[in-house]
Amino acid sequence: MTSRLYDSIEPNVIDGEMLQKAVEEQGPKEEAGQLAKREGINFKDVKELQLDFRNILKIDNLWQFVNLTKLQLDNNIIEKIEALESLVHLVWLDLSFNNIEVIEGLSTLVNLKDLSLFNNRISKIENLDALQQLQIFSIGNNNIGTLENLVYLRKFKELRTLNLAGNPVCDNEAYTMYIAAYLPDLVYLDFRMVEDSTKEIAFVKYQYAIEEMKQGEAVALAKQEAEKAKQKELDYHKAAYVEYLNGSFLFDSMYVEDPEASKLEYLPGVPELLETYKSKFVTICENLFEYGLKQHEKRKAEVALFYECLNEALEDNREQGNQIMADFEEKRLLALDAIQTASETEVLEARLQEYNDGITKLSETLMTMEMQLVDQLEEVIKDFERNISDLVSIFIENEQGLMAQCRDLENHHHEKLLEIAINTLEKIVKSELEEEIPDDVRMLFVDKDTIVNAVNASHDIHLLKIDNREDEIITKANSWASALIEKVHKSEITRNRNRVKEINQFIDHLHNELETMDIMEA
Incomplete structure (x- = not known):
């Protein structure tokens, strides 16, 4: 246009x-x-x-x-x-x-x-x-x-x-x-x-x-709200490092990338074996899921308690500082008035010295308070770091225990599956197999090595999935703890530097104010 x-x-x-x-x-x-x-x-x-x-x-x-x-x-x-x-x-x-x-x-x-x-x-x-x-x-x-x-x-x-x-x-x-x-x-x-x-x-x-x-x-709005709620719930699960563990997702994922699994399901007795395995595996995952959520709440509570203590200490320090500043301000106005009205050199010098001493004392008092606060917060942060470390360590230890149970189930399933596969091979060799199996499945039974390799390959894929999920949980938990502690330390360093800078700037302002005053020359 x-x-x-x-x-x-x-x-x-x-x-x-x-x-x-x-x-x-x-x-x-x-x-x-x-x-x-x-x-x-x-x-x-x-x-x-x-x-x-x-x-x-x-x-x-x-x-x-x-x-x-x-x-x-x-x-x-x-x-x-x-x-x-x-x-x-x-x-x-x-x-x-x-x-x-x-x-x-x-x-x-x-x-x-x-x-x-x-x-x-x-x-x-x-x-x-x-x-x-x-x-x-x-x-x-x-x-x-x-x-x-x-x-x-x-x-x-x-x-x-x-x-x-x-x-x-x-x-x-x-x-x-x-x-x-x-x-x-x-x-x-x-x-x-x-x-x-x-x-x-x-x-x-x-x-x-x-x-x-x-x-x-x-x-459409109801659908959107449902999706939002679902995403919010998923985000919560992710924050606890247990997303998709409240069901069969991990179990199913082990078989999605296993090309031999669907073939081995045709073997006699395998469907029943697989159903039992899945039921027990999912139960362990759900236990891990519930445990993860509880531990997440404990970590949240610990973080909330820390910041509550931190803010309380900062507020107490702020109130003390404000009171000291208010007392000084009252004296400052009187001192400046006395300096400006001094008519004798000796009196002027005495009042100037007294005022400068007051500024020095104020600086020392504020700096001492800041040093005391730094020491206090250092202890609070150390306790927090120790508590977070303990919580994460306990979570990881128990998570590893539950994952070990998943591996034990997989190993047991693997032994039973291998036993069924070898028995099936013997029946095929002797032409005693009554069940009909597809041609692509029968191709696995050309000899013992072929079927054993197929079962072992399936087993390796399953173990890798379990190991990767365990490593993912451990990595995320440790990374969260490290990032949190680093953030706390950095925030405290920044706060301290800003406070020291603020005090110095205020003291410099007081000195500059005195230097620019129109007072009687000595």
Whole structure:
């Protein structure tokens, strides 16, 4: 619908130079601007960015603007929505007056509330499912031609303002009523308020179609909620490292990759043997599953207790620090007043010395408190690390015991299966086998080595599956514990450094304040 802009100018791709220039242009001016230019502006600190009227053909290199909330890319020649994945905090996005044909590349922008795609070449509204916070949507002057496509917008429960003016669909005589009926929460359509009377008439006109649609939506919603609940439950099981152990999944997986298993099932007595084996195996898996969930709750409780103790210690320290600061502030104001009103040199020097001594004492007190807190938290963290280590060790030890039971069952099953296979071979050799077996199964009984190798290969596959599942559980549990403890230590180091820095900066501020005071010269 729109023609290419700036045909006589070379198209641009967003690069570092363009971004730097744009940030500087839109950043602070005068002295503050010069300082920012010399020291450099961190793109992570930029919240709003204007890149309009720059003949941009391709979006790129915006990944550093991770905290951007507003992005203006209108009046360019952009053909594809892309490279916006990292802008997860974006609230406002303007891509109007470009050459975009397909809505795409917006799935990570879950915080977007205002989106403009006005004056592009879009023929279908789609691929916006993730934008559940969308309130304002402008897609006028495009190529949207069917009323049915507009029903897609029903899923955006926060949508209140919609602009479709200039699309072929607007020429349909049912357009306004259709929108009012299918989007009843809409307040503004094409720059005009949707009147309640229009909504009432529209509801009556499309009542039966909407009721039928609502039923379908209810079914779809119920299915979606069920899937969410199922995924939430699975995530919980994964956090406990026992996903898919509440059933026959592990057992079934041993046979999925076993090409000989289906053949060996034809042997006399094997189906009954397999049924018994599966029942006992699944029982062990379910025991492991239940045990894993209980241990997961214990670990969660331990983590919650740790952070409760940690926050309690920090809060106590904070309250003590605030009281010390309040006492000092009261004395500070009196001391500064006394310094400014001192009329004699000796008195002034004495009061200055007393004030400086007070600052030094404050610094020492705050630093001592911080050192005491560090020692206290070090003990708390050590206890926590020991408790977590014990919990994980106990879990792994018992998990290994249950997995060992699975291996014992497999070994027992293997012995029985091998016995049946050899007996079957003897019957085939003597032509005493009464049961009919398929030709591909009979091929396994050309000699003893062939059938023994087939049974052993099946056994090896099963053991490998059990071993891999056991290793997976152990690895995940140990990795979780290591990552958690590392995070705790890093957080404490960062907290301590920030606190020491905060104290030093405050003490420096007090000294600087004294130096800049207008007091009598000695």
